[in-house]
Amino acid sequence: MKEKKAKRIVYRSEREMPLMVISVGSQTHNLTGAWRNIRPEIDLEKCLKCGICWKFCPEPAIEIVDERPVVDYDYCKGCGICAEECPAKCIVMAEERK
């Protein structure tokens, strides 16, 4: 997962700025995981592999790695939708360890 993260490009003056917005993941330098108070923890033993947590993550911060859902804590904001929607109730929202 690491390779997709962009570094923040810093422009020292307006003249250095590109004329166009750089898309393709340029906003990934912003690690929104720092916003989180509670963190989703997936019990893969109970997981049904239904893909519902992946489907409803608004970031999206759940990726499918080796046919299982994996939370990317660099971006997960801790909204809790995945835990609320999981039909197997195998995602718990735990206190964030700072």
Next chain:
Amino acid sequence: MKKDKKMTLTLPAEELMSPGHLACQGCGATLAMRYMLKALGQRTVLCIPACCWAVIDGPYPYSCLDAPIYHCAFETAASTATGVKAGLEMTGDTETTVVAWAGDGGTFDIGIQALSGAAERNDDIIYVCYDNEAYMNTGIQRSSATPYGAWTTTTPVKHFKDRPKKDIVAIMAAHRIPYIATASVSHPEDFVKKMKKAKAIKGTRFFHVFAPCPTGWKSRPDDSVKLARLAVQNAYFPLFEIEDGEKVTINLKLKEKKPVADYIRLQGRFRHLSEAHIAAIQDEVDARWARLLKSC
């Protein structure tokens, strides 16, 4: 866990929205964008007026979307999209889908003139209104999409909104455009299916997407999908499409409607409502649903 079972993905796997964006926790509008881009693919240009999405995307020169965005003035989403489409056609590009993507304030209120103009000309664009039922980006002011009974900062509890929500779908149907659909972030498969269908149609296509906003609705962020689902199941926000302004198809038939109280009670913006107020909302929803059933 079944070791060799594959993950079930009910939506296209391609991801054109990256994380790192600036939406609040549990933002429905963000889910709506993610699903729309899954349906339309990369060959899409977005025209976004002032709204939460003008911020969510990230500050210039960064972006969380892998599709070009034209940030335009608040009232001009539809006319900007019309212009972009005309420009592309002049370069010989007839393939790219041009989308106007605006909030409810930018659609029901301030952008309605440009939208009506584009629809009357049947300009070849997809217009998507993600509806969070108020002007959220500027701090929760009422719009004509704010429902009866809701608190906003300009309709405080003592003077909560006492007018019904404007029926934007009926207004668009009166323009006799080829395609109109409602969609909800709780039913992404239905949304993606209808968006793909719309992509293949020529002319003005209009989507009204229900997008819960925990910040403005004073609801729990983890309830966003649940609220959208309840709104569909109790006919507060039914899923249907209208072709050529006439042919109505209900996409999700409801055998039994859930009571609207379950939906209302989960949101702080309705906290002040009495049982009688909620009964009035129920009557209004029932009447609207009966009208919809009659029209198909």
